[in-house]
Amino acid sequence: MARMKFLLDAERCIECNACVTACKNEHEVPWGINRRRVVTINDGRPGERSISMACMHCTDAPCAAVCPVACFYTTADAVVLHDKDLCIGCGYCFFACPFGAPQYPRVGNFGSRGKMDKCTYCAGGPQADNSRAEYIQYGSNRLAEGKLPLCAEMCSTKSLLAGDGAVIAQIYRERVQRRGYGSGAWGWRTAYRETVAI
Amino acid sequence: MRALMLAAALLLAAPVAGQAQPAPQVTGTPTSPTPMLPPVADELEVLKALQGGRVAGRITIPDQQAANLIQPGGKSWRDFHNVTLAWVGGVAVLGMLAILVMFRLSKGRIPIEGGPSGRTIQRFNLIERANHWMVASTFIILALSGLNLTFGRHVLLPVVGPEAFTAISQWGKYFHNFLSFPFTLGLVLMLLFWAKDNIPNRTDVRWVKAGGGLIGNAHPDSERFNAGQKGIFWITILGGTAVAVTGYILIFPFMFTDIAGMQLSHIIHSIVSVLMIAVMLAHIYIGSIGMEGASAAMTTGQVDLNWAKQHHNLWVEKELAEGRGADAPDSARPAGAD
Numbered sequence: 303m304a305r306m307k308f309l310l311d312a313e314r315c316i317e318c319n320a321c322v323t324a325c326k327n328e329h330e331v332p333w334g335i336n337r338r339r340v341v342t343i344n345d346g347r348p349g350e351r352s353i354s355m356a357c358m359h360c361t362d363a364p365c366a367a368v369c370p371v372a373c374f375y376t377t378a379d380a381v382v383l384h385d386k387d388l389c390i391g392c393g394y395c396f397f398a399c400p401f402g403a404p405q406y407p408r409v410g411n412f413g414s415r416g417k418m419d420k421c422t423y424c425a426g427g428p429q430a431d432n433s434r435a436e437y438i439q440y441g442s443n444r445l446a447e448g449k450l451p452l453c454a455e456m457c458s459t460k461s462l463l464a465g466d467g468a469v470i471a472q473i474y475r476e477r478v479q480r481r482g483y484g485s486g487a488w489g490w491r492t493a494y495r496e497t498v499a500i
Numbered sequence: 501m502r503a504l505m506l507a508a509a510l511l512l513a514a515p516v517a518g519q520a521q522p523a524p525q526v527t528g529t530p531t532s533p534t535p536m537l538p539p540v541a542d543e544l545e546v547l548k549a550l551q552g553g554r555v556a557g558r559i560t561i562p563d564q565q566a567a568n569l570i571q572p573g574g575k576s577w578r579d580f581h582n583v584t585l586a587w588v589g590g591v592a593v594l595g596m597l598a599i600l601v602m603f604r605l606s607k608g609r610i611p612i613e614g615g616p617s618g619r620t621i622q623r624f625n626l627i628e629r630a631n632h633w634m635v636a637s638t639f640i641i642l643a644l645s646g647l648n649l650t651f652g653r654h655v656l657l658p659v660v661g662p663e664a665f666t667a668i669s670q671w672g673k674y675f676h677n678f679l680s681f682p683f684t685l686g687l688v689l690m691l692l693f694w695a696k697d698n699i700p701n702r703t704d705v706r707w708v709k710a711g712g713g714l715i716g717n718a719h720p721d722s723e724r725f726n727a728g729q730k731g732i733f734w735i736t737i738l739g740g741t742a743v744a745v746t747g748y749i750l751i752f753p754f755m756f757t758d759i760a761g762m763q764l765s766h767i768i769h770s771i772v773s774v775l776m777i778a779v780m781l782a783h784i785y786i787g788s789i790g791m792e793g794a795s796a797a798m799t800t801g802q803v804d805l806n807w808a809k810q811h812h813n814l815w816v817e818k819e820l821a822e823g824r825g826a827d828a829p830d831s832a833r834p835a836g837a838d
Binding site: 319322334336339340341342343344345353355364367368369370371372373385387388389390391392393394396397398399400401402406414415488489492 | 555556557558559560561562563565566567568569570571572574575577578581582648649650652653657662663665666669670673677753759762763766
């Protein structure tokens with residue numbers, strides 16, 4: 303089985319936000335929820351870089367470690383998913399997540415949160431693959447159809463890569479060697495305790 | 501640290517500088533225009549992680565929390581939640597239970613010396629008792645639902661199964677949120693009712709020196725509240741305030757603070773809570789099964805005169821001197837002159 307990962311080549315990202323839009327459209331993500339976002343660091347200054355960030359599907363995921371109801375699970379493809387029927391919307395996963403991936407619909411009184419929503423790596427949830435129930439809760443399940451996450455698939459500059467970690471790391475390595483520079487695989491050290499050695 | 505890394509980077513750069521085209525001088529930014537240097541953005545990430553700092557930028561969506569790209573603080577919070585809190589909470593709660601069991605086995609139930617007199621004196625009026633029970637009942641539910649968030653996954657989840665456990669935790673969350681309001685109100689009323697009788701004085705010093713009568717068999721003087729009760733009172737008020745303030749920060753996520761503030765609020769909230777739970781276990785024990793005659797103070801409000809003299813002698817003297825309390829029991833009959 304592949305070890306699915308995301309890799310963002312910050313030298314290529316042009317902050318077009320197509321990945322954000324593609325994700326929202328593909329999964330019909332409600333208003334206010336952003337499974338993927340683009341953060342620009344050093345905006346308007348030398349060394350400006352944009353990084354598209356979502357759930358990185360960590361090895362030893364912090365969200366799963368702190369969840370009071372143990373609603374997270376890791377698939378055979380190493381995709382970190384959660385069961386919305388078990389989630390109580392406590393918000394602990396957001397405190398622990400290094401990437402700010404968990405999102406909560408605001409429902410009811412105070413700042414009371416609904417069930418957590420996050421990037422599924424286009425792999426749905428615990429419901430039957432590509433069922434109506436799965437689509438409503440988690441969005442489409444492209445992985446079950448043999449497709450990769452839409453954000454990376456339609457990235458116009460191929461800045462965002464998704465797929466088997468070993469394969470996308472090799473693509474990135476070749477790029478860096480050809481052009482002679484690279485700003486590293488963002489978040490890899492934090493998510494997978496490793497980085498792409500050039 | 502930064503200077504050291506920079507020096508290391510310069511040393512590495514020296515051999516390749518010959519072949520490389522002149523690189524634009526950019527400092528402190530996540531870019532690496534120089535060929536074959538260690539990736540600077542990656543370094544920035546590591547540096548920030550080492551300093552516990554966040555990597556943040558600009559975002560074009562309304563949710564400004566999303567501007568944080570990487571927050572290494574999450575790791576510390578995870579360690580706190582899974583290790584520190586579990587240990588502190590476990591040791592505090594189970595340790596206190598163990599102490600109480602040992603106390604019970606060694607000293608037994610504390611009796612009323614000379615037995616109940618049958619004559620009673622009013623200790624707490626109806627409003628004081630109602631308020632006490634409002635705080636007590638909400639505290640118990642808040643404590644159980646709170647402990648469930650930390651320990652339930654390991655203790656209750658394997659027993660009841662995931663669906664039932666989610667239902668329990670979900671309702672626990674609602675109760676925890678809503679019952680915080682009567683709990684906080686009760687704390688304010690408690691402060692108004694009892695603060696004047698809980699100001700520490702010299703009598704308390706003597707009481708503590710005598711071991712409160714718990715250690716040994718001394719009977720130190722005590723006013724309406726002894727030093728132990730005053731301690732419980734101020735732990736409730738001060739701890740309760742800390743828990744309430746941090747709790748309301750948590751209940752309105754990101755309204756008052758950012759991710760670091762939310763994590764800190766949770767740390768204070770949970771640590772103070774588990775310590776308060778441990779203290780309240782002792783309070784519950786001594787107020788119920790641990791001491792003969794004590795529970796009457798908070799149920800009927802009328803305590804036996806002998807109990808009161810034993811534990812709060814100065815208060816009894818004052819009450820009797822002011823002509824309050826110590827009614828004869830209903831069964832008492834006038835002896836008559838015949």
